[in-house]
Amino acid sequence: MFDTLSDRLSAVFTSLRSKGRLTDADLDKSMREIRVALLEADVALPVVKAFTQSVKNRARGSEVHQALNPAQQVVKIVNEELIGILGGETRRLRYAKTPPTVILLAGLQGAGKTTLAGKLALWLRKQGHTPILVAADLQRPNAVQQLQVVGQRAGVEVFAPEPGSGVGDPVKVARDSIEFARRQQHDIVVVDTAGRLGIDADMMAQAVAIRDAVQPDEILFVVDAMVGQDAVNTAQAFKDGVGFDGVVLTKLDGDARGGAALSVRHITGEPIMFASSGEKLEDFDVFHPDRMASRILGM
Amino acid sequence: LSRDHLDEDDWEEVEDTLITADVGVAATTEIVERLRERTRVLGTRDPSELRALLAEELIAAIGADADRSLHTAPHEDRPAVLLMVGVNGVGKTTTCGKVARVLVADGRTVLLGAADTFRAAAADQLQTWGERVGAETVRGPEGADPASVAFDAVRQGIAAKVDTVLVDTAGRLQNKVGLMDELGKVKRVIEKNGPVDETLLVLDATTGQNGLLQARVFTEVVDVTGVVLTKLDGTAKGGIVISVQRELGIPVKLIGLGEGPDDLAPFEPAAFVDALLGEAA
Ligand SMILES: Nc1nc2c(ncn2[C@@H]2O[C@H](COP(=O)(O)OP(=O)(O)OP(=O)(O)O)[C@@H](O)[C@H]2O)c(=O)[nH]1
Ligand SMILES: Nc1nc2c(ncn2[C@@H]2O[C@H](COP(=O)(O)OP(=O)(O)OP(=O)(O)O)[C@@H](O)[C@H]2O)c(=O)[nH]1
Ligand SMILES: [K+]
Ligand SMILES: [Mg+2]
Numbered sequence: 001m002f003d004t005l006s007d008r009l010s011a012v013f014t015s016l017r018s019k020g021r022l023t024d025a026d027l028d029k030s031m032r033e034i035r036v037a038l039l040e041a042d043v044a045l046p047v048v049k050a051f052t053q054s055v056k057n058r059a060r061g062s063e064v065h066q067a068l069n070p071a072q073q074v075v076k077i078v079n080e081e082l083i084g085i086l087g088g089e090t091r092r093l094r095y096a097k098t099p100p101t102v103i104l105l106a107g108l109q110g111a112g113k114t115t116l117a118g119k120l121a122l123w124l125r126k127q128g129h130t131p132i133l134v135a136a137d138l139q140r141p142n143a144v145q146q147l148q149v150v151g152q153r154a155g156v157e158v159f160a161p162e163p164g165s166g167v168g169d170p171v172k173v174a175r176d177s178i179e180f181a182r183r184q185q186h187d188i189v190v191v192d193t194a195g196r197l198g199i200d201a202d203m204m205a206q207a208v209a210i211r212d213a214v215q216p217d218e219i220l221f222v223v224d225a226m227v228g229q230d231a232v233n234t235a236q237a238f239k240d241g242v243g244f245d246g247v248v249l250t251k252l253d254g255d256a257r258g259g260a261a262l263s264v265r266h267i268t269g270e271p272i273m274f275a276s277s278g279e280k281l282e283d284f285d286v287f288h289p290d291r292m293a294s295r296i297l298g299m
Numbered sequence: 300l301s302r303d304h305l306d307e308d309d310w311e312e313v314e315d316t317l318i319t320a321d322v323g324v325a326a327t328t329e330i331v332e333r334l335r336e337r338t339r340v341l342g343t344r345d346p347s348e349l350r351a352l353l354a355e356e357l358i359a360a361i362g363a364d365a366d367r368s369l370h371t372a373p374h375e376d377r378p379a380v381l382l383m384v385g386v387n388g389v390g391k392t393t394t395c396g397k398v399a400r401v402l403v404a405d406g407r408t409v410l411l412g413a414a415d416t417f418r419a420a421a422a423d424q425l426q427t428w429g430e431r432v433g434a435e436t437v438r439g440p441e442g443a444d445p446a447s448v449a450f451d452a453v454r455q456g457i458a459a460k461v462d463t464v465l466v467d468t469a470g471r472l473q474n475k476v477g478l479m480d481e482l483g484k485v486k487r488v489i490e491k492n493g494p495v496d497e498t499l500l501v502l503d504a505t506t507g508q509n510g511l512l513q514a515r516v517f518t519e520v521v522d523v524t525g526v527v528l529t530k531l532d533g534t535a536k537g538g539i540v541i542s543v544q545r546e547l548g549i550p551v552k553l554i555g556l557g558e559g560p561d562d563l564a565p566f567e568p569a570a571f572v573d574a575l576l577g578e579a580a
């Protein structure tokens with residue numbers, strides 16, 4: 001078995017060394033290997049199809065035909081194209097002209113939103129901000145307590161007027177948090193929300209109501225790096241539903257290849273802004289497209 | 300598949316359906332090869348026949364005759380013990396609550412063991428589930444040794460003569476050696492009281508190819524006896540369980556269909572395959 005795309009392509013191209021020239025059949029074969037590598041990395045099929053097409057167009061050019069090592073040349077093209085899609089301009093957080101800046105977190109159940117809220121709070125506090133966390137997941141059992149613990153660890157205040165676990169109105173909590181932040185002079189508000197499915201119309205409507213109540217400067221879509229082909233459906237559903245301006249990829253400390261990064265970026269066009277890579281609040285960084293490209297390719 | 304003979308487009312459609320359901324390239328290739336062989340032998344020309352054959356192949360791949368019963372009945376001198384394991388956020392704690400619900404509704408007594416002493420408010424979450432469905436929760440202080448909490452839970456279960464003890468564990472990624480060792484220890488320590496009856500690996504239906512790695516490593520460490528496939532109420536199909544069955548022979552026993560206490564169901568291969576194929580094939 002070949003572990004990396006480089007290995008796979010080298011095998012495809014070994015036979016070429018004697019011939020010294022690439023044929024279209026050789027290129028087709030290498031495109032199939034690229035397709036398999038991307039699918040095994042969980043890049044969504046429609047994205048794989050579009051991606052291999054654009055790589056193919058480039059690989060037909062002279063840069064591959066004249067290369068001493070065509071396999072390396074094709075890998076280089078794939079890598080560059082990946083970084084191109086993943087990266088573009090790594091966007092920074094947008095802060096409101098008049099504080100507080102409001103950041104709303106949204107995503108599927110268990111993606112890592114509440115943990116991320118703590119990570120963001122700590123990261124912002126270390127930069128001299130005075131964030132608060134808002135407990136607007138009043139549904140999942142003890143989500144409020146979880147956020148309170150996380151807030152305590154991050155050393156930031158948590159706005160949690162309702163007990164949750166089924167009690168309280170998340171839209172009201174979110175709305176009230178803004179006034180609270182203003183009064184207490186917090187410059188950033190991070191709103192944690194319940195996990196929801198893309199196809200759950202009621203829950204998506206709730207997310208929209210929360211959004212409209214707080215008028216966020218940033219809506220971050222939180223997505224688990226282990227997610228498979230469903231990434232496209234879910235990303236599209238959140239994009240069409242509550243909408244989002246940036247993506248956070250979580251659980252990157254695992255060994256999933258993380259093809260979802262490519263899928264989500266490609267489908268929605270929104271930038272991946274942060275990477276979450278552990279259960280501790282310090283396990284958090286801005287997103288690095290080049291690292292992600294190597295990871296997807298297994299390099 | 301709408302024409303009356305099979306061409307390469309039909310085959311590509313079959314392949315795309317499987318790939319987009321997270322069945323994976325290797326399993327898809329194998330299934331499609333077998334299907335091509337069978338359609339050749341049978342002279343299949345009708346796409347709707349192809350769908351029926353594909354469904355058959357998938358049901359076979361998922362283990363048509365696997366034992367999917369859940370061993371929850373007490374022993375003569377001690378309760379049955381179930382251990383819930385898996386990576387972060389897949390639905391372990393929720394599934395503990397739902398399984399307890401089913402058992403309590405069946406007239407059984409259930410004790411929950413909160414061996415996730417790590418994640419913020421994890422024990423509170425389990426306890427809330429316990430209160431919701433009518434089961435006591437044994438918990439230790441925050442940061443306590445999970446193995447000793449699990450051991451205590453089983454001990455208390457034996458003393459109170461309950462029917463079933465469900466032990467919830469912290470989420471852990473399978474590539475974290477230290478955390479996997481800790482899980483192995485949890486199981487070994489519980490087994491000082493007698494063998495664990497079921498070790499359930501919770502897999503999230505949205506998981507892609509990493510699910511197979513999860514199953515491999517967890518089964519190496521704690522000898523998984525069944526899979527719970529959660530979050531099937533979403534758009535994800537959960538096709539990775541086909542690879543898990545195919546490579547490791549671990550049957551899916553239960554499915555999760557929502558966040559409520561009754562959103563748990565036995566796994567039915569035919570219904571699963573039907574949902575997987577959807578309207579596409
Ligand atoms: N290994 C690892 N675990 C993470 C990471 N981020 C979150 N987790 C864990 O994933 C699990 C779920 O995280 P939460 O923050 O509760 O996720 P959530 O999106 O708020 O979940 P819901 O509120 O139920 O929708 C917890 O066990 C977290 O500790 C990460 O980057 N790496
Ligand atoms: N839609 C849906 N959500 C589910 C299902 N099972 C669990 N959830 C949700 O998924 C999230 C995570 O569930 P938990 O039970 O906390 O998962 P866990 O594996 O215990 O998480 P950690 O202990 O943090 O690793 C919660 O928001 C649950 O309500 C399911 O079958 N369908
Ligand atoms: K589904
Ligand atoms: Mg949460």
Ligand SMILES: [Mg+2]
Nearest residue numbers: 391392415421
């Ligand atoms: Mg849990």
